[in-house]
Amino acid sequence: MKNKCKFVGIMFLCILTVCTLAVMAYEHAYEHTAGETGAAGEMSDASDSAKNTDEADDMLTVVTSFYPMYIATLNVVDGVEGVRLENLSEPQTGCLHDFQLTPEDMKLLSTADVFVINGGGIESFMSDVAKAYPKLDVVEACEDVALLSEDDADSDHDHDNDADAESDSDHDHDHEADTESDSDHDHDHEADTESDSAHDHDHGDENAHAWMSVPRYRTMVQTIAFRLAEKDAKHADEYYANAKAYDAKLAVLEEKINSIKSLTNGQNIIIFHEAYAYVADDFSMNACYLLDLDEERSVSAGEIKQVIGAIKDDSVSVILAEELYGKSMGDTVSRETDVHVVYIDPLNRGEYDKDSYLYGMEHNIELIKEAFTK
Numbered sequence: 001m002k003n004k005c006k007f008v009g010i011m012f013l014c015i016l017t018v019c020t021l022a023v024m025a026y027e028h029a030y031e032h033t034a035g036e037t038g039a040a041g042e043m044s045d046a047s048d049s050a051k052n053t054d055e056a057d058d059m060l061t062v063v064t065s066f067y068p069m070y071i072a073t074l075n076v077v078d079g080v081e082g083v084r085l086e087n088l089s090e091p092q093t094g095c096l097h098d099f100q101l102t103p104e105d106m107k108l109l110s111t112a113d114v115f116v117i118n119g120g121g122i123e124s125f126m127s128d129v130a131k132a133y134p135k136l137d138v139v140e141a142c143e144d145v146a147l148l149s150e151d152d153a154d155s156d157h158d159h160d161n162d163a164d165a166e167s168d169s170d171h172d173h174d175h176e177a178d179t180e181s182d183s184d185h186d187h188d189h190e191a192d193t194e195s196d197s198a199h200d201h202d203h204g205d206e207n208a209h210a211w212m213s214v215p216r217y218r219t220m221v222q223t224i225a226f227r228l229a230e231k232d233a234k235h236a237d238e239y240y241a242n243a244k245a246y247d248a249k250l251a252v253l254e255e256k257i258n259s260i261k262s263l264t265n266g267q268n269i270i271i272f273h274e275a276y277a278y279v280a281d282d283f284s285m286n287a288c289y290l291l292d293l294d295e296e297r298s299v300s301a302g303e304i305k306q307v308i309g310a311i312k313d314d315s316v317s318v319i320l321a322e323e324l325y326g327k328s329m330g331d332t333v334s335r336e337t338d339v340h341v342v343y344i345d346p347l348n349r350g351e352y353d354k355d356s357y358l359y360g361m362e363h364n365i366e367l368i369k370e371a372f373t374k
Contacts, residue, residue, distance in 0.1 A: 058082055059082055059083075059084055060082060060084065060113050060114070060231070060235075061086065061111050061113050062077060062083060062084065062085050062086070062112070062113065062114045062115075062116060062228070063085075063086045063087070063088055063108060063109060063112040063115050063116070064085070064086070064087050064088065064116045064117075065087075065088050065089065065096065065115070065116065065117040065118060065123050066087070066088065066089045066093055066094075066095070066099075066123075066348070067087070067091050067093065067348055067349050068118065068211040068347060068357070069087075069116050069117060069118055069141060070085070070087040070091075071352075071353075071354060071356055071357050072116075072141065072211070072217070072220060072224055072357070073085060073116050073224055073228075074352070074354045075221065075242060075243070075246040075354050076221065076225045076228060076239055076242050076243050076246070077228065078242055078354060079238070079242070080242070081235075082235070083232075083235070086108060086112075087352075088105055088108060091349060091350060091351065091352055092349045092350075093349065094294075094346075094349045095122065095209070095275075095294060095346075095348050096122055096123055096124070096125075097124075097294070097295070098124075099124070099125060100125070101125050101128060101129070106132060109129060109132070109136065110133065112136060113137060113231065114136075114137045114138075114139055114227070114228065114231055115129070115136055115137070115138045115139065116139045116141060116224055117138060117140055117141065118140075118141055118142055118210070118211070118220075119140035119141060119142040119143060119208065120142050120147050120206045120208030120210065121206060121208055122208035122209075126138075137227075137231060139223070139224060139227040139228070141220040141221075141223055141224055142208070142216070142219075142220055142223075143223060144219055144223050145210050145216045145219050145220060147206045147207060147208065147210055148206070148277050148278060149207065150205055150206065150207050150274070151205075207274055207275075207278070209274060209275030209278055209346070210278060212275045212346065212347065213278035213279070213282050214250060214253050214254045214257060214282060214361060215254055215282065216278065217250065217357070218247055218251070218254070221243055221246055221247060221250070222243055222247065224243070225239045225240055225242070225243035249358055250358070253358065253361050253362060256362070257282050257283060260283075260365070260368070260369045260372070261283060261284050263369065263372040263373060264283040264285050264368065264372055265284040265285075266284065266285070266286060267285045267286065267317070267318065268285075268286045268288045268314040268316050269285050269286065269287055269288070269318045269319065269320060270287070270288065270290075270291070270307060270310055270311065270314075270316050270319045270339075271287050271289075271290050271291075271319070271320045271321075272290075272291050272292070272293045272319060272320065272321035272322065272325075272326040272329060272330070273293060273294050273320070273321065273322045274290060274294065275294070275346045275348070276320040276344070276346075277290070279344065279368070280320075283368065288310060288314045288316065289306075289310040289314070289316075291303060291306075291307055291329070293321070293322065293325045293329060294322065294325060294346070295325060297325075299328070299329050299332075304329070304332060304333070304336075307333055308333065308336055308337060311333070311337050311339050312337075316339060317338075317340060318340050318341075318368075318371050318372065319333065319339055319340070319341045319342065320342055320368075321342070321343055321344075322343065322344070322345075322346050323343035326341075326343070327343070330343065340371050342368060342371045343367075344363075344364040344367055344368070345360045345361075345363065345364055347360045347361065347364075
């Protein structure tokens with residue numbers, strides 16, 4: 001019996017020793033496997049990080065200056081993989097007459113590969129951009145467009161009905177104001193100096209609002225596509241295809257304009273926004289007088305008198321105005337005369353819808369057609 005108990009004790013110790021060795025072997029194997037897994041995980045994380053960096057490097061970041069350029073560029077890059085499109089200004093900013101760059105704007109531009117601008121001097125901050133980012137690829141959309149002169153819409157003629165006969169006889173209805181008047185072009189409609197100087201948006205001698213002309217806008221879209229194709233050659237075919245498809249839609253708008261030129265050709269009109277000189281040009285109308293109301297400001301009694309004088313002197317039946325800033329003046333003129341004030345969209349603000357230009361311009365065309373068929 002004693003020997004039997006001794007045997008059982010020895011067997012128990014053997015089993016315990018074997019179990020202990022098995023546990024130790026398992027723990028060693030687990031630590032080794034975990035180490036390999038951790039190393040593999042680190043390698044995987046590093047690989048993912050490198051992949052993300054490569055993808056970021058492959059991304060083409062395109063920044064546009066303001067709403068019309070964003071919509072044009074959106075149609076060119078639509079559906080192109082690896083393109084990030086951003087707009088510098090808010091969609092409701094409107095024209096960039098007095099736009100000041102913020103630190104956030106400069107930070108955005110620091111990420112840009114391409115900066116699409118309108119050109120013609122409307123982006124007055126470009127000297128600051130060029131200084132900060134001299135290697136930034138800038139696309140000037142209107143570089144191949146024949147811009148109108150600021151003098152193409154007459155804002156300096158004397159329509160004062162109390163002027164003497166000599167002044168009336170010198171009144172030129174063909175936009176050929178005297179040299180001094182043309183060179184100043186300070187929107188002086190006998191308003192006080194303070195009002196005029198506050199409203200002086202100096203773009204040089206060019207009217208930069210070329211997007212309001214459908215044929216010119218078509219050229220601008222093609223310029224954007226060409227320059228992006230140069231920058232990003234592997235997607236060139238997609239840029240060109242998108243531009244071609246968009247151009248086909250714009251061509252329909254141009255055909256609509258041409259179809260109603262028999263109503264508008266040679267008609268004298270007054271415009272309350274410098275951008276509408278391009279609309280007048282597209283419709284072969286004569287913008288015989290400009291009162292530039294593209295920002296909130298007070299209109300002087302002298303300006304009202306000038307506009308009413310121009311309506312009578314030039315037999316004007318239609319005024320093109322922007323409702324946002326021109327409604328008050330439009331209402332005043334409508335009460336005093338029989339002129340028809342048409343409120344059209346300057347297409348410089350809106351929603352980020354790639355078809356917004358098409359819808360807006362088509363509506364403008366219909367409003368103008370209606371005005372001349374009444």
